[in-house]
Amino acid sequence: MTPHSPGADQIDTLLWIGFVAAVILVVAVNAALFYAVRRFRSERGAAPRQLLSGRKLQFRVGAVLTIFAALLFILGVVFTDKAREAPSTGEAGLASAKTEPLGIKATGQQWLWRYDYPNGAFSYYKLVVPVDTAVELELLSTDVVHTWNVNDLAPKADAVPGKSHKIVFSTEDEGVYEGDSSTLSGQAYAAMRTAVEVVSPEEYENFVKTQQSEIEAAQERVVGLIENGEVP
Ligand SMILES: [Cu+2]
Secondary structure (H helix, E strand, C coil): CCCCHHHHHHHHHHHEEEEHHHHHHHHHHHHHHHHHHHHHHCCCCCCCCCCCCCCHHHHHHHHHHHHHHHHHHHHHHHHHHHHCCCCCCCCCCHHCHHHHHHHHEEEEECCCCEEEECCEEEEEEEEEEECCCCCCEEEEECCCCEEEECCCCCCCCEECCCCHHHEECCCCEEEEEEEEECCCCCEEEHCCCCCEEEEEEHHHHHEEEEEHHHHHHHHHHHHHHCCCCCCC
16 A cells, blocks of 8 residues: 555554554563573473463463553554544645545446536546545445555445445645446456546646537537437
8 A cells, every 4th residue: 555645644544553462472472482492391291381471470460461552552543533634725635625525426326437527528447536626525325335446545335326435635745546446346346446546636637628628529529429410
């Protein structure tokens, strides 16, 4: 995971804390075992001794482990809470999204994502968003449960038929971020990928404008063909 948004940053840090804690625990347990075995070993040939440790030692070890576990729990709660904080639009972001996040609809269907922008334009597969801008993605589904999963930008979220989930994300780095399918949504679910292209606000405005006029032109062409009787 290469985090490119504040939320993803928190999750990445938490992942590392968990990993380091696991390493510390494994090393400590094995070191204690190794020490006990060496310190109390019997002579070769002699019957092994039975050893009992004091109550005090058991409590001490238990207390240390409890504190360790409590610390991890608290860190987990703090970091996931921080990761859930909705970001806001920064200086370099889209001017019209400064007060309210930029709302885009993401509709999952077997096996493709469709994105609907505020000006009526839409795109399939690739979502284009402006940099440093809070984007509120509304997840919808026309058939089964799909999961929108671009984990460098946002925590994954489900698109459930009949319901709407909203996630807000923002990133300070322009670029293309790939997303995979992570819920079995039918036989071709593995091919149901997506990509998020993060561009400057000007490029975003240009994209939605061009996309909208091209869609309109195409629709007019089809209507023209039908009126001329070229399409039954
Ligand atoms: Cu799917």
